[in-house]
Amino acid sequence: MASLIPVGLAGFGRYVPEKRLTNQDLEKIVDTSDEWIVQRTGIRERRIAASDQVTSSLALVAAQQALADARMSPEELDIVICATVTGDQPFPATACRLGLDLGAKRAGGFDLAAACSGFVFASQVAAGLIQSGQHKNILVVGAEILSRILDYTDRNTCVLFGDGAGAVVYTSLERAGRGELLGGSICMEGGAEGVLAQPAGGSRHPASTSTVEQKQHFMKMGGTKVFRFAVRVFAELVKNVIDRYGLDDIGVIVPHQVNQRIIEAAMEQLGMPMDRVFTNIDRYGNTSAASVPIALREAYEAGRLQKGKLVVMPAFGAGMAWGHLLLRW
Ligand SMILES: CC(C)(COP(=O)(O)OP(=O)(O)OC[C@H]1O[C@@H](n2cnc3c(N)ncnc32)[C@H](O)[C@@H]1OP(=O)(O)O)[C@@H](O)C(=O)NCCC(=O)NCCS
Incomplete structure (x- = not known):
């Protein structure tokens, strides 16, 4: 059996929308208090996507930062995986839009739906594809606009979640030089x-x-x-x-x-x-x-x-x- 190729983390990026929704803001919307939220959850504020942003727009900014950090051009990407449960729409995959917007002209891609474990699972899929020699450079993004599926009259859920995106570029450890x-x-x-x-x-x-x-x-x-x-x-x-x-x-x-x-x-x-x-x-x-x-x-x-x-x-x-x-x- 051919030996496995060690995998490294070449670059990573993050993006959160500008708009802040504080506990004080939530106090005006539902029957809750800053004190309750901080004591039970530790959360003080969360970010909310602007009305003209979709999940792939958040993912794009994080991915561009990750690629710049990796000193890699989008054309070098073989695969784009987007971990999300709040994609741009049920199908086609958000990864397809992201690949197009990024200019990842050679890449294949797909979404992976595993909720909060999505990024961790997608990274292991990416690792396997690189280790086996099947693909070289893989972008994994975790991106969500949870505010679009939250009921802001339900205090049990709406205080807990926010929007954002994080991205990692994986490649061979030899090229990445860090993060095995x-x-x-x-x-x-x-x-x-x-x-x-x-x-x-x-x-x-x-x-x-x-x-x-x-x-x-x-x-x-x-x-x-x-x-x-x-x-x-x-x-x-x-x-x-x-x-x-x-x-x-x-x-x-x-x-x-x-x-x-x-x-x-x-x-x-x-x-x-x-x-x-x-x-x-x-x-x-x-x-x-x-x-x-x-x-x-x-x-x-x-x-x-x-x-x-x-x-x-x-x-x-x-x-x-x-x-x-x-x-x-
Ligand atoms: C939701 C959570 C914070 C509630 O904390 P808790 O300590 O279990 O809450 P308690 O049992 O002390 O209190 C529940 C009471 O608080 C009330 N409550 C719920 N949300 C509230 C809010 N935002 N503000 C004020 N009161 C609230 C409930 O209605 C309930 O009232 P009741 O007893 O009159 O029915 C906690 O269960 C939790 O964090 N669970 C995990 C949720 C999570 O992280 N999900 C995502 C996983 S990926």
Whole structure:
């Protein structure tokens, strides 16, 4: 068997829309308070896309930054993968629009729908395609405009989420010269459709006057179940990495930015101090597939990626689907 080609991270970028929606703004829209939101979630504000922006427009800015960082032209890209659950439309894939807008003339592409785990899963698909020698340069973007599927009369959900995009360019480690992708995990547990979902608009509940009237095109969530699930799998995923590599090898944990309390509870279960984890949930809320790549770029800018040490990226969400990505910086 031919030997596998080591994969590296050549460049990464992030983009969040300019408009800020603060807790104080939300106090005027639903029955909530800044104090409740900060105590329960750690979120202070989130970004909201402008009315003329679509998911591919957010993805485009993040992707252009990632390509510039990688010193790679769009024509060099072989594959574009867009992880999203709020694409420009159900089909064609948002990746097709993104590839066109980028000028990725040679690239093939597709979307990957795994909610908050989308970026982590898509990165592992990209890694496999490069390792096998099938493709050389792959752009993975996590991009969401969750504000378009939120019901701003439902305080259970509308305070938690925001919009944004993060992008990474993967290539051979030899060309990238940094950030070796060591692999990860992809897990799921079906039968949890009611826990966290956008119920209508697919074959189960096609769009109709009644689905619109019943607000079934908005996100629905059972918060407590998701909370318990997220703490459990976050701790499990990181523990597996500790068992294999040892605690000292972990430079930083860059988790899905789900909720400050979930992150703190998982870190407590692991017996690890909070200075081992990077969070930006206070500024963006939960941006689903965009949260890990946005946080990864910001962790880098903050000097939190340590040379030679592991970056562990656990993610978890609707499905229930969860997994992790492991990088040696
Ligand atoms: C949603 C979440 C913050 C609620 O926190 P919690 O500690 O479970 O909430 P509590 O049980 O203390 O309180 C629930 C009460 O708060 C109320 N509440 C919910 N949202 C509120 C808001 N924004 N403002 C004020 N009150 C709110 C509920 O109506 C409920 O009231 P009731 O007891 O009168 O019915 C928490 O469950 C959570 O973060 N879950 C995970 C959600 C998530 O991250 N999903 C995405 C995963 S990818």
